[in-house]
Amino acid sequence: MADGRMVRVTTVTNPTTARILAAQLGAEGIVWQLRGGGTDSLYPFGPVELLVDEDDIEAAQELVAGATVDEVEWRTSGRKAQRRLWAIAAVLLAVLAVATFGRFAAMAL
Numbered sequence: 001m002a003d004g005r006m007v008r009v010t011t012v013t014n015p016t017t018a019r020i021l022a023a024q025l026g027a028e029g030i031v032w033q034l035r036g037g038g039t040d041s042l043y044p045f046g047p048v049e050l051l052v053d054e055d056d057i058e059a060a061q062e063l064v065a066g067a068t069v070d071e072v073e074w075r076t077s078g079r080k081a082q083r084r085l086w087a088i089a090a091v092l093l094a095v096l097a098v099a100t101f102g103r104f105a106a107m108a109l
Contacts, residue, residue: 006033006051009060018048021067028063030056 009025012018015037022032030052037048052060 004054007054007057009050009052010064011047011049013047015048018050021050024063025060030060
């Protein structure tokens with residue numbers, strides 16, 4: 001790698017997606033860096049910039065272009081799964097509330 005500067009290839013909405021893209025770039029021998037989105041903190045939320053050496057920008061853009069379509073499909077399927085998990089959690093919470101209230105109601109009689 002020359003002493004070039006790091007330039008932004010893309011910004012993604014999910015730190016996990018950013019790490020997957022970075023791994024794909026690394027597999028091709030492209031040096032990368034992640035910035036933003038809590039990539040180094042306890043709470044990994046928010047957009048993440050994927051940076052590469054300016055000499056590798058064209059190759060990185062080609063690799064990322066195909067992966068962004070996969071991210072859209074992955075995020076869409078992830079939302080459905082997330083809604084399902086919230087529904088299950090709501091049902092479990094309702095069952096717990098009914099069981100707790102029923103126990104106290106039975107004790108009061």
